[in-house]
Amino acid sequence: MKNNKYINEVSCPVDYAFKRIGGKYKGRILWHLHLENIMRYGELRKTLSDITPKMLTQTLRELEDDNLLHRKVYQEVPPKVEYYLTETGAELIPFITYLKKWGKKEMEKARS
Numbered sequence: 884m885k886n887n888k889y890i891n892e893v894s895c896p897v898d899y900a901f902k903r904i905g906g907k908y909k910g911r912i913l914w915h916l917h918l919e920n921i922m923r924y925g926e927l928r929k930t931l932s933d934i935t936p937k938m939l940t941q942t943l944r945e946l947e948d949d950n951l952l953h954r955k956v957y958q959e960v961p962p963k964v965e966y967y968l969t970e971t972g973a974e975l976i977p978f979i980t981y982l983k984k985w986g987k988k989e990m991e992k993a994r995s
Contacts, residue, residue, distance in 0.1 A: 921967045
């Protein structure tokens with residue numbers, strides 16, 4: 884899938900990457916989907932307790948539009964929707980892992 888959504892707004896590859904994964908919640912959503920493999924909306928809402936339903940819905944849509952996660956809808960009552968990483972989203976996990984390790988190290992430094 885070609886993603887040209889931000890191509891005219893950015894000046895370099897780093898800018899392009901952060902347009903797609905930047906913000907308070909995107910990295911965390913990708914990380915939790917990596918840990919759990921598949922999550923439903925309610926599970927994500929509980930996991931990210933500081934996010935509003937509106938912001939979670941908006942962020943999930945953006946991640947889906949950017950081909951970083953897939954949304955699977957089951958035709959049943961009540962409606963069932965599952966989210967999981969796409970191959971493109973899974974490619975980000977090593978980088979998020981590195982950021983997690985870096986963040987942990989910096990938090991420990993700040994506490995001492």
